[in-house]
Amino acid sequence: MPNYKLTYFNFKGRGEIIRFLLAYTNTEFEDHRIEYNDWAQHKSSYPFGKLPVLEIDGTVYNQTLAIGRYLAKKAGLTGKSDLDDLRIDAILDTIDDFVSVFPWTGDEKAVKEYMDKSGQPVLAGLEKALGEKKWFAGDYVTWADFYWVTSSDGIAYFQPDFVKNYPKLLALKKRVQEVPEIAAWIKRRPQTIY
């Protein structure tokens, strides 16, 4: 069993998909959390000055989705075919584009403008891509479903009802939160405001 150490900030953010994937397989890991106010003094120690990173047996790996894909393979949460993986990766990158340029400063006007102009069309597209399927991939859960939950949680802090017009995406979120290992993680994880 490899030794895992996740380093991220003391909030959910981009680190949470990695925590979900490790929790899903009941994998023990060190959940190292740096206080955001202390970040300046640590930044230069990390690849490209960014978090999260995952250490696997002492080797440091960076980039959220690269780490996520690695763990998803181990967890059996990737596609059943290369074409399924293509579809799953497209959903993941669409969600990632959406959250990457979100105005995380939380400025109310900027959030509203972004959501109206860019956010809502993405949600409409994701709702359509999900369609009548249970999960994004069809009849089996993948890490794209998890990423929808961890990403939308962050945005909901700033605009709580932003998914209200998308009942399928709301139902998907609930389904993920009810996966037993995820429900257990949500219950035991450190409480942070976002």
Added chain:
Amino acid sequence: MPNYKLTYFNFKGRGEIIRFLLAYTNTEFEDHRIEYNDWAQHKSSYPFGKLPVLEIDGTVYNQTLAIGRYLAKKAGLTGKSDLDDLRIDAILDTIDDFVSVFPWTGDEKAVKEYMDKSGQPVLAGLEKALGEKKWFAGDYVTWADFYWVTSSDGIAYFQPDFVKNYPKLLALKKRVQEVPEIAAWIKRRPQTIY
């Protein structure tokens, strides 16, 4: 042999990694190019209103890196292990972050500011990640090496000498351009200014 149709604009941009990957395996594909001035009338026909898309036997797939990863698997240009793939994916996403927020309007002041503040640290990190290795993965070429070339080409249009302080990244670019199938593609592709 599946039928491939790539739809993108009449320039290299984000479409070029897909063209590289198809060219590398000598795969025939329809290279459909939409004039940027005509885009507004076509935009709503494409998933999330974005290009490139690749049609495979009539089914439309979106997101550059999702498509790229699928084709790279077919081409034998992914990692030799899951950990190699993690490293390769991290390089790909780092390059992608770099180009995604680049000020593509080309405003001279914005380009200079972005490159000084964000671009150069990324280049320094990539130069370090490459180190003394021949390719990003080590002793074998992957699509991360290709993505470095197609992405840096776009930026070079606006700031021609931006890689000058990174001899290893420059040498890598030359090595990719000398891969016989890539060299042949570069020779026969439509000439566009960027």
